[in-house]
Amino acid sequence: MGKDKGEYSFSTCWNIKRHQTGSGMIEEIRELGFRRVELNYNVSPELLATIEPMIERGDIAVSSVHNTFPHVADPDYGTDSVLLGFDDEEKRRRAIELLIRSAEYAYRYGAKAVVVHPGEVPFDYNIDQALKKIYNEEGPSSAAYAKLWGEMLERREALSDRYLRRIGDSLEEVCERIDAKGWKVAIGIETRSRCYQMPTLREARAVFDRLQGARVGLWYDFGHGMMMERMGLYDNARDIEAIQDYVVGIHIHETVGLSDHWCPYVHSGDMAYFDRFLPIIEAAPVKVYELKAACTPEDIELSHDRLLAKLAAREG
Template identity: 65%
Template sequence: MKESLLHDKGEYSFSTCWNIRRQPGGRAMIEEIAELGFRRVELNYNVTTEMLEEIEPMIERGEIGISSVHNTFPHTPDPDYGTDSVLLGFEDEARRRKAVELLVRSAEYAHRYGAEAVVVHPGEVPIAHADVKHLEKLYHEEGRESDVYRKAWASFIERRESEADSYVKRIISSLDEVGNLAASKGLNVRFGIETRSRPNQMPTLAEAKTIIDALKGAPVGIWYDTGHAIMMDRLGLYDSVGEMEGLMDHIVGVHIHETIGLSDHWCPYVHSGDPNFYDAYLPMIERAGVKVYELKAACEPEQIHESHRLLLEKLAATKQTG
């Protein structure tokens, strides 16, 4: 029996971020993921049109299923429309319109591949990356409860909150346009706005609720990235579990990974060595329609198998006691 059959991961999907730098060829990249036992993949934002020339025939032949694509898709080299950008919140109308067009293009690819969702980085408050790195440095060296961290964090949050509303409003308008364009094209996909890995990025959970509530009836919900949410909780941006009230019914999908300190994309339970911490995120995983492991290249196959085994055991136990 093939190794992939021995380790069949069922409904769970796996992001190409794990091996895209190791496997520059599209077919080899997908085959390596399939060997882990995943029948479905998430095509991330670094997948190029050249890779798709090898991947698309595999989709058409049913060799692999696509759960989701990650905007901006396929890869767009322009940093204005990369993963760390103002994107749907651009004040400049031409750039904002281009971001809308690119998201609709991602949705067209998702629909063509039979994917259920598009993962969306909606935008950010444009605060210098060096300022964010300074906060992370203080967190590591002084601790979150230190006076120096609290002072720096208070200054950061004051700036973020003073600028956030205008970006949230433009993101809402952009997603409204995207939803209408997708409907006019008959695209049967949902858009999940992702919890992010830097505190200046959007959305917070409160911002996600504002955006989703403003777009009632639109195919827009939250993409709950567990590892990123843990990081933002540790820095103090929001309560990653308590603030999910009102959002649980709007979870489009999840990225499954754990953090060690502020280092993310590790295998849950296995790399942290903590048998219980990640349990708080099981309800989000259970609720999500699309469940995607988003792991870094350092995660080895046996660690991935063990992490998945533990996750399934935990979820099964939760159902029995629920």
């Protein structure tokens, strides 16, 4: 049994593929010392059947749920989608309804937030995958990378205002309807892992400026932030100031190269880069580890110990 992790929560993305029952999945997370979980978007109604009694008994608390929740098989409403920015009004309406459904589950389980991937500037192929391939094979300073990055950025910048406006419209409606129901649940728009996806930190700030007082904030995913910085989309250290007062939750993980969901300070061997996120970790109302299956319980324990030591040193 791992040491009690206190206020820190842990995402079911770590072990969901290993379990046939929800209770078995949650029990394994409890053995790491976590008393809170984030239920991710692959959690099905079948898995919930054995998780809900654990929530009701107080065996586990739910910090957050990840839209679309419970699992929806349709990729149009999956994690890599135009979602709240759809041109197609019928699809956008469905995306709104599904996000409200996720918020209803969050409210029912006593969770503080819903994590949502709000949208993207659509491309006719996965240009992010092509860019990452060049990045890994030829490097980010190669001519091939610069050329394709320029093409991506040109389209992204030409269309981002249009999609951001529609995402804002959708979030405004979602927040109004959640407020009308009296659900004290925050909507956290997550920093993303593909360069054509939204929002950047500055795009997020534009949404918050528009929707002042609404129950929407930033879900800061540090690993994704690291990836986007390496690829050239934004600079975390520079842009953090613009959004630090709007953070409603965080995903704690680290990126090795362009591979994410590793344990901070452990898999990269870098004891300094991740420090820029420490002030955000201290202040975040919801703190969730989002780690891949390859991270062992020993890795997780070591990473958490190192993180706590870093935070203690800041206080000291």
